[in-house]
Amino acid sequence: MERKLNINTEECRMDVLAKLNSFRKESKYCDFVITTAGRKGIPVHKCVVAASSEYFDAMLSHDTKETREGVVEIHDAEESSIQKCVDFMYTGEASVSDEMQADVLHVAHMFGLHGLYNAIALFLEHELDCATFFATRQIANIYGLPRLVSVCNDFALKNFLDIAQMEDFKKLEAKDLDFLLSADGLEESDRSKCKALMIWINYDPSRAESLFSLLKHIDLDQTPVNYRMFLVKEEAAVSKYKECFELVMKSIFGDKGKSCDTTLKPRIVVFDHTSMKMRSLEVKKGIWTEMQDLHEDMRRSRSAVLVLEDYLYAFVSELNEGDQKNYRIKYRECDAKWEAIAVRRGRWGRAVALNDYIYINDQDQDSNLIERYSPRENKWSFIARSEHVLKGSVMAVAAGGYNPIGQHASNLEIFCASSNMADVVTLPNFARACFMCHFLDGIIYLVGGDRGLTTTIGAYDLKTTAVTKPITMDAISMRHCESVIAFL
Known part of the structure; x- marks a missing residue:
């Protein structure tokens, strides 16, 4: 009766594999060569590569040219990537640089080395971020890696706004953008989705033909009315195509042609600590309107x-x-x-x-x-x-506080984020601290200051560099920073 001996089977297997690998490095007993165009090639053992790779098993199981001549030439692959795959077949281990991942995955997929390309796919999954998203997604689609495709899709839905800022977002195919905009898991606001859509459309004017079908995935009623008016007036793709124009206009006017609100204008809203209400100013008319209670x-x-x-x-x-x-x-x-x-x-x-x-x-x-x-x-x-935090052509303004001797300053610092340049402007007859600045139609409005002691609104014209006649804030008592531009 035979009894099974207590032998470390795994250690024996690894010893045999290690011995075969040393034979390969010495070109000992090698009976096959894997080469690329113009290269000397990598000597291997037929039995090892056939046992490790579906590709070589199929090739060497038949009377092919490669079997007879003992050489196979691999096209469209770097020899260094083939070497990584051969190393894996002999050792079960691999180390791959970021730059080589795509090509090694290509060779591993060709050779049918499931363990290797699954390991690379798992690595790509763990390293997925906005910077790697588009390259990883392309790899997942090319090599049919369903899990990685799913992970990329989930990532895109959760980070849509961030990837929409990437340059490669503009190169997405229409069907891919259609999937993102229509997916139930997309959590961004409809305005954000629409802004991303218009970035994609404007990258290639021929895409305007896809706009109508893609707009259907956006609930325009959930976007601000002034943004919809902007689409109609400023976006050529919307105004050029009748069906797109009518879709947006319908969301503004409704089915009966009655405007839901098309007279929205920018106004300055302040917190009034006299009436304990918010109050809005229509700047050009100088008219104040009461709003909700504080x-x-x-x-x-x-x-x-x-x-x-x-x-x-x-x-x-x-x-x-x-x-x-x-x-x-x-x-x-x-x-x-x-x-x-x-x-x-x-x-x-x-x-x-x-x-x-x-x-x-x-x-x-x-x-x-x-x-x-x-x-x-x-x-x-x-x-x-x-x-x-500030990106693009954004103008920021900062109000001066006190000068070195403790008196109120009359300086206004104007900063343009696109040029990263700042200018300091001296404002005549406007010495105060803690005032708010709002930029509107080329005018910087200087609101309040000194914790409510100053109850006027000044206006600095960027073109004429003049401070206009102050607007009176009636009996309004506002604390600094309690004003904002709003559309009403």
Whole structure:
């Protein structure tokens, strides 16, 4: 009766494989050569490559030219990538640089080395980010890697806005963009989807023919009316094609041709601590209009305010020690109420809206972090202050505070992010601190200042470099930073 002996089978197998690998390196007992055009080639053993590779097993199982001559020439592959695959067949191990991944995957896929190309696919999956997304997705589609394709699709849906900023986004095929815009898992706002769509359309004018079918995946009613008016007036692809034009106009006017609201104009909105209401100014007419009541927390504190899509946001500080609260309101709805949103860590900071996010840098803390708020997720996160929050041709203005001898300053710093240049302008007869600046139609409006002691709005014309006659804010008492541009 035979009894099975206690032998380390795996160790024996590895010893045999290691011995075969040493024979290969010495070209000992090798009976086959894998080569590329103009190269000497890589000596191997038929039995090893046939046992490891479906490609070589099929080739060497028949009376082929390669079998008879003992040489096979591989086209469209680098010898270094073939060498990596041969090493894998003899050792079961592989190390591949980022630059070689695609070509090694190509050779591994050709040879039928499932373990190797699955390992590369898993690595690509773990390393997936916005910078690698498009190359990884292309690899997944070319070599039919369903799991990697699925991972790329999920990533695109969760990071749509970020990948839409990448240059390769403009090179997507229409069917791929159609998939992204129509997918149930896409969590971005309809305005963000529409903006990304127009970036893709404008990259190649011939794509305008696809606009109508792609627009159907966007709920235009969920985008701001002024943005839809912009599409009609400024986007050639929308105005050129009748069906696109009518689709957008229908979302504005409705089926009966009655405008839902086409008279939206930019106005300056301030928090008035006299009436305890928000009030809006139609600048050209100098007309003030009362809006909603301030929240109770806003009446006894100061707030940083901004507008993003249909909401006006207020980030309230200086409540109880260490306390702050955040609110938003649908400012165009007369009976709208303030609703609380997630609380940030910092106490006081300036706010800016960009690409559907809100950024605040804390003014009271010596920190190198900026807090970022996602309205969709109602969640705050942190980014390094060294990252550029302002992008593109954005103009930012900063109000001067006090001069070296403690008097109010009369300087205005104008910064253009596209050129990374700043100019300091001296404003005659406008010495005050803590005023807000708003840029509109070539004019910088200088609102309030000195915690409500200054109740006028000045205007600096960028073309004429003149400060116009101040606009009176009636009996309005506003605290600094409590003004914003809104469409009403």
